[in-house]
Amino acid sequence: MSIQNEYLSGLMERVVRRNPAEPEFHQAVQEVLTSLVPVVEAKPEYIKEGVMDCLVEPERIIKFRVPWEDDQGNIHVNRGFRVQFNSAIGPYKGGLRFHPSVYEGIIKFLGFEQIFKNSLTGLPIGGGKGGSDFDPKGKSDAEVMRFCQSFMTELFKYIGPDTDVPAGDIGVGAREIGYLFGQYKRLRNEFTGVLTGKGLSYGGSLARTEATGYGLCYFADNMLKDAGRSFEGAKVAISGSGNVAIYACEKATALGAKVVTMSDSNGFVHDPNGIDLALVKQLKEVERKRIREYVTVRPEAEYHEGCSGVWQVPCDIALPCATQNELDLSAAKALIQNGCFAVAEGANMPCTPDAVEALQAAGLLFAPAKAANAGGVATSALEMSQNSMRMSWSFEEVDSHLKDIMTNLYHNAAGAAAQYGKPGDLVAGANIAGFLKVADAMLAYGLV
Numbered sequence: 001m002s003i004q005n006e007y008l009s010g011l012m013e014r015v016v017r018r019n020p021a022e023p024e025f026h027q028a029v030q031e032v033l034t035s036l037v038p039v040v041e042a043k044p045e046y047i048k049e050g051v052m053d054c055l056v057e058p059e060r061i062i063k064f065r066v067p068w069e070d071d072q073g074n075i076h077v078n079r080g081f082r083v084q085f086n087s088a089i090g091p092y093k094g095g096l097r098f099h100p101s102v103y104e105g106i107i108k109f110l111g112f113e114q115i116f117k118n119s120l121t122g123l124p125i126g127g128g129k130g131g132s133d134f135d136p137k138g139k140s141d142a143e144v145m146r147f148c149q150s151f152m153t154e155l156f157k158y159i160g161p162d163t164d165v166p167a168g169d170i171g172v173g174a175r176e177i178g179y180l181f182g183q184y185k186r187l188r189n190e191f192t193g194v195l196t197g198k199g200l201s202y203g204g205s206l207a208r209t210e211a212t213g214y215g216l217c218y219f220a221d222n223m224l225k226d227a228g229r230s231f232e233g234a235k236v237a238i239s240g241s242g243n244v245a246i247y248a249c250e251k252a253t254a255l256g257a258k259v260v261t262m263s264d265s266n267g268f269v270h271d272p273n274g275i276d277l278a279l280v281k282q283l284k285e286v287e288r289k290r291i292r293e294y295v296t297v298r299p300e301a302e303y304h305e306g307c308s309g310v311w312q313v314p315c316d317i318a319l320p321c322a323t324q325n326e327l328d329l330s331a332a333k334a335l336i337q338n339g340c341f342a343v344a345e346g347a348n349m350p351c352t353p354d355a356v357e358a359l360q361a362a363g364l365l366f367a368p369a370k371a372a373n374a375g376g377v378a379t380s381a382l383e384m385s386q387n388s389m390r391m392s393w394s395f396e397e398v399d400s401h402l403k404d405i406m407t408n409l410y411h412n413a414a415g416a417a418a419q420y421g422k423p424g425d426l427v428a429g430a431n432i433a434g435f436l437k438v439a440d441a442m443l444a445y446g447l448v
């Protein structure tokens, strides 16, 4: 084992010791450090000058209480977080997640991933993430509004259009962004692009809603084409039925695929005739109902309780678009056995490490999240540009930038993998290509 490899193993041990009981964060760091061994062997300055140690330590963690009142007058106190992980190449950028599973370790893992993802977009954005253990599910609009206003009443002190620009993630969509932006504007008396994913009437960008799902398909399309494959005629399994899943379904279908599954945290639907996306949009975006309602309108489809079964449905391409660690080794084995030839991650870290290893070992094409789902944040950066210029671009203009960004990103990741002796390994390629720009900026600054 090289001295550099030993150093990274020791660093990983320190990360585990200093961040106890945060398995998702450990998992994300472990994957990146493993990929970076050949990079630090080629350039040991990254270790000597402290870049590696600084990289795994957030620049700042903000943790605060969020008191709010429900419609019955009861008081609740949730926890809010913002992890400002790395600002080497631009203001902190990354979403806010509202979900009961949120704790510091989840936000750290997401913020860490965001550093490399944002760098891969080629745009000047640093890495951050935030959120709360608040569950918007089942809450009235008024309750969600009061929660968002309370959350922003603390968060506004730490963010700004040139400092930190949050956006949506699980449980934070257009409604929540509206309440958060309104409260920021009121507190600061400023109309600036401090959040992205805004409504079109107050500074949002066309195509931001579609961007993560569309970008995932643009990335996957490049990967498939390089291997002589395509979406045309392919059967696609998608998990989730939120923002990423819906627009991945839309674009995969437009590219000639038949999407046969979608899910939520209760179960999944299998529609052998192809998912009726207008129905899913109505159920999820308008009525905020469970996916099981799908079969009341489409009785020829099947609903199954439990979400992991979605990967047992035979498919050619799998797009996990729900949440972290939703596709484990047994799911990977089922995909391999059923002849699936490609997996592209729409959610953040949806595949467990042993699943990724099995899929790659079986020769499937594998697109890792930090590359494949970067279209959302890339389009957020385009929203920031439009806000700064006080302009708005057409849907076609933004979509064409997005397509170019995802194509370049694919080639950069594939190129880095080949250059560092791992041809075809987009996990290694994305980690390396994302790291280099950030690390070189950190070297330039000296120890800060």
Ligand SMILES: NC(=O)C1=CN([C@@H]2O[C@H](COP(=O)(O)OP(=O)(O)OC[C@H]3O[C@@H](n4cnc5c(N)ncnc54)[C@H](O)[C@@H]3O)[C@@H](O)[C@H]2O)C=CC1
Residues within 6 Å of the ligand: 168, 169, 170, 171, 172, 173, 212, 239, 240, 241, 242, 243, 244, 245, 263, 264, 265, 266, 307, 321, 322, 323, 324, 326, 346, 347, 348, 373, 374, 376, 377
């Ligand atoms: N919205 C965005 O622009 C981006 C989102 N992501 C990631 O994509 C994933 C999905 O995010 P969004 O679509 O924005 O959230 P969302 O809140 O719109 O949708 C999440 C969906 O996943 C489902 N879900 C949650 N837990 C689940 C589970 N255990 N099993 C099955 N389904 C489950 C929910 O029911 C919902 O349908 C997350 O990992 C997020 O971090 C990544 C990049 C950008």
Ligand SMILES: O=C(O)CCC(=O)C(=O)O
Residues within 6 Å of the ligand: 093, 094, 095, 096, 117, 165, 166, 167, 168, 169, 196, 348, 373, 374, 376, 377, 378, 380
């Ligand atoms: O658009 C953004 O800034 C948020 C995107 C995000 O949270 C993600 O890429 O996971």
